[in-house]
Amino acid sequence: MSEGIKTEPPVEPADDAIWRPSGDRDHHRRPGELTAVELVRWAWRQLTSMRTALVLLLLLAIGAIPGSVIPQQGVDALKTSQWQTEHPHLTPIYNRLGLFGVYHSAWFAAIYLLLMVSLVGCIVPRLFVYWRGYRAPPPPAPRNLTRLPDHASYTTDEEPEVVLERAGRALTRRHRLAVGSSDEGGWVSAERGQLREAGNLLFHLSVLVVLVGFGIGSLFGYKGGVILVVGNGFTNTLSQYDDFDPGSLFDAGKMEPFSFKVHDFQVSWLDSGPRQGMANDFRAPLTYRTSPGGAVHEYDLRVNHPLTIGGTQVFLIGHGYAPVLTIRDGLGHKVYSGPTIFLPESSSFESFGVVKAPDAKPQGIGLEGLFYPTFALVGGNPINVMGQLKNPTLSMLAYAGDLGMDNGTPQSVYELDKANAKLLKKSDGSMFRVDLQEGQTVQLPDGMGSVTFDGVKQWTRLQISRTPDVWLTLVGVILALLGLLGSLFIRPRRVWVRARRVDGSTLVEVAALDRSGGGELTAVLSSVVDKLQPSTGQIEESRA
Known part of the structure; x- marks a missing residue:
């Protein structure tokens, strides 16, 4: 080393030096670290990708399953209440997850909104890309048509201009055309099936229309x-x-x-x-x-x-069925009369119901039990044979006391508050049941009154x-079907014809490409060649 030149070892920067502003507008940051703007752009690209849209659509379908399996509060409050009574351990968990109101829950709304944003961000840019591609002319013929999987060639004495003019007339009916020339000779480029991508876009756009229709509803x-x-x-x-x-x-x-x-x-x-x-x-x-x-x-x-x-x-x-009952209290006064709705508990319409007569004297009277449209005893056990009214029978327990209807707390008409009421029993202490068939009357113990089974009416649940704007959803479904049919059955294809002079004759090359993959193009090539060649042409076809 030359004398007079001194060197010093390099000084390692402190660990925090990379975080110190350099005086420029940008700060030093670690390799691969994203700024806030870059992070937002990355998140937007992920959200608006087709993969994310499909995942969100799948999540929406999965999220709708509980709404079909679990009773919904807004659809059938009575059935929901019965389910909650039968499943006391699951009810608190389902309530926290919002499973009794799936379509109004925050998580379902979040999936719904994210899917709409994803579809908009995915479809709108593709519309512009598709429109630019639709207006653009077909691409020029490749340099080597014979390298394409499906191609054919022949020679003719006709001039290249005549062959290309005939090719234009043959392909112009169902194709978009572009004509040009290069060092390899003149060419005609034809393209069809661009509506396939339009069908694909229409399908995705229709999903957005359906979501908007459901949202409005x-x-x-x-x-x-x-x-x-x-x-x-x-x-x-x-x-x-x-x-x-x-x-x-x-x-x-x-x-x-x-x-x-x-x-x-x-x-x-x-x-x-x-x-x-x-x-x-x-x-x-x-x-x-x-x-x-x-x-x-x-x-x-x-x-x-x-x-x-x-x-x-x-x-x-x-x-279902509504037995018509008349209750008289211990003073002989009619304290209840009319049809009472009983709720079916099985497909045979064995039904459960409650009757309340809180104004009866000396104490309120409550009845709780079952209605059998077609009653029968099998082995000493009561069963219901069918839902048709063949042998209507009531079997109920009777209670007397305060039925809890005056405490200001709302009470379901299908539930009986027995906290301050006693179960009526026979004089010997055995269980007493109100077992009645149509037209019969039974006296209640302890002079509490009587119950008469007058008949049966039917009820309907509506x-x-x-x-x-339900029409908007219908339009979306129709558009989805049209788009799906278009994307499935329209096959995008390109056909090229090149003609040039070689050794005193015209060499005509034809090639076809199925852009959707898997298409059989032999018939297409044969048709184009038949329209181009003169009857005396010598044909030499090849296929990979």
Whole structure:
């Protein structure tokens, strides 16, 4: 080393030096570290990718499964309450997860909104790309057409311009054309099947339309349920519903002012075969008015044939029996009379119900038990044979005391508060049951009164729903089918024809490419060659 030149060992920077501003606008950062803007861009690219959209769509489908399996509070509050009573350990967990109101839960809404954002971010850029590609001319012919898997060639004495003109006429009907020339000779490029990508985009766009349609219906619509004993009527006001589930932006002032009355309920029962005793057909003849004082119309309400009034639909979704009971108290006063709705507990319509007469003297009277449409004793045990009314029978326990109806706490009509009531027993201390068949009367112990089974009426459970702009969802479904058909059956293809002079004759080369893969192009090549070559041409075809 030359004298007078001194060197010093390099100084290692301190660990925190890489975090110290350098004086420029950008700070030093570790390799691979993203800035806030870069992180947002990366997250947006991930969210708007087709892979993410498919994952979110799958999550939405999986998230909808609990809404179909678990009773929903907004659809059937009574069934939900019964399920919660039967599953006391699962109920708190399901409540925390929002499984009794899946479609209104925060996690379902988050998946829904993320899917919509993902679809918008995925589809909109692809629309611009597709539009630019659609307007662009077909690509020029490759340098070596014979390297393509499907190609053919022949020689002719015709001039290249004549062959290319004939090629243009032959392909222009169903293809987009581009004509050009290069050092290898003149060429014609033809392309068809661009609507395949349009079908793919249409399908994804229609999914977005369907989601928007469902969203509008969920926000502005409503769904409610009511149980009507045959002979009773209904007016479309909030107070008439047994359960009601409105959308977040629901406006009660826009409820259509219709009313209807159910006059009968007809059930067809199978009398033979393996399904003997099962119900086969249901009809609920009713009359309705579209407005107060309006004309009366008739309609036979059936399953899957709802009554449509304006934008509201009335569905028949269930039925059952309402035994007609009369209760007299110890003073002989009639304290309860009328049909009581019993809820089916099995497919044979064995039903459970509660009767309350809190004003009876000297103590309130409550009944709780079962109704058998077709009662029978098998081995000394009571069973219900079928749902048809063949031998209607009541078997209930009787309670006397305070039924808890005056404490200000709302109480379900299908539950009996027995905390301050005693079970009535016979004089010998054995269990007392109110076992009645139609037309019979039984006296209650201790002079508490009597119960009479007067007859049986039927009830129908109706679902009333309004979904604004449901046509939008229908349009989305139709567009999805059209887009799916287009993406499945339209095959994008490109065909090239090149003609050039070689050794005093014209060499014509034809090649085809199926852009979707797997297409059989032999027939396409043969058709193009047949239209191009003269009858005396010598053909030499090859196929990889």
